[in-house]
Amino acid sequence: xxxxxxxxxxxxxxxxxxxxxxxxxxxxxxxxxxxxxxxxxxxxxxxxxxxxxxxxxxxxxxxxxxxxxxxxxxxxxxxxxxxxxxxxxxxxxxxxxxxxxxxxxxxxxxxxxxxxxxxxxxxxxxxxxxxxxxxxxxxxxxxxxxxxxxxxxxxxxxxxxxxxxxxxxxxxxxxxxxxxxxxxxxxxxxxxxxxxxxxxxxxxxxxxxxxxxxxxxxxxxxxxxxxxxxxx
Numbered sequence: 001x002x003x004x005x006x007x008x009x010x011x012x013x014x015x016x017x018x019x020x021x022x023x024x025x026x027x028x029x030x031x032x033x034x035x036x037x038x039x040x041x042x043x044x045x046x047x048x049x050x051x052x053x054x055x056x057x058x059x060x061x062x063x064x065x066x067x068x069x070x071x072x073x074x075x076x077x078x079x080x081x082x083x084x085x086x087x088x089x090x091x092x093x094x095x096x097x098x099x100x101x102x103x104x105x106x107x108x109x110x111x112x113x114x115x116x117x118x119x120x121x122x123x124x125x126x127x128x129x130x131x132x133x134x135x136x137x138x139x140x141x142x143x144x145x146x147x148x149x150x151x152x153x154x155x156x157x158x159x160x161x162x163x164x165x166x167x168x169x170x171x172x173x174x175x176x177x178x179x180x181x182x183x184x185x186x187x188x189x190x191x192x193x194x195x196x197x198x199x200x201x202x203x204x205x206x207x208x209x210x211x212x213x214x215x216x217x218x219x220x221x222x223x224x225x226x227x228x229x230x231x232x
Contacts, residue, residue: 061075
C-alpha cells in the first residue's frame with residue numbers, strides 16, 4: 001500500500017492512529033512515519049528525512065516555514081494539549097491543585113518518568129518546573145528520562161517502583177495502556193501547547209497530505225480529538 005509519511009510530535013500519535021482507517025477509506029493510502037520529541041522530529045526534517053507532512057508545535061512549525069521546509073499556506077492548527085500528571089492505573093490518583101501540592105507529590109515519588117528534558121516540549125517544561133519548585137537537585141536521581149513521552153509512559157506502566165509518577169502530555173498518557181491521567185498541573189506550573197500540521201516543501205504526496213490535515217482538523221473529528229486528549 002502506498003503511504004503518506006509523517007514526522008510528528010508524540011502528542012499526536014493517538015489521534016493519527018484513530019484516523020488511519022478513515023484516511024485509508026478516503027484516499028486508499030496508509031500512514032507511515034515517526035513520532036517523538038518535537039525537536040528531534042524537526043531536526044530530522046532539516047537533515048533531509050523524507051516526509052509528506054509534519055505535526056509539531058506551532059512555534060516549531062513556524063520556524064520550519066521560515067526555513068522554507070513547510071508550505072505556509074498548508075499550515076493548520078490541530079488543537080491544544082496540556083502537560084499533565086500520570087500514575088499507574090492501579091495506583092491512587094495524585095491531585096496537585098497548588099505548587100505546594102505538586103512539590104510534595106514529586107518529593108514523595110520514588111521514580112519520576114518524563115520525556116527528553118532537552119528535545120521534547122513536556123520534558124523541557126518538567127525541567128523548568130522542577131527548578132521553579134526548588135527541588136531539581138533533590139529529585140534528580142529519581143528522574144527516569146526517555147526519548148519521548150510515549151516511551152516514558154510505557155515504562156511507567158511497567159515500573160516496579162513503590163510510588164512512581166509521570167509527567168508528559170495528556171494525549172500520550174491517555175494513549176498508554178496501564179496508565180491513568182492523574183490531573184492537570186497547578187496554576188503557575190501549567191503548560192498548554194498548540195499542535196499544528198503542515199505539508200512539507202519536499203512532499204511526494206502533497207494532495208494526500210492535505211487530505212490528512214483536513215481529517216486531523218475537521219469539525220466532524222472534534223469528538224475524537226477530545227477523546228484522545230486534544231482541546232480546541
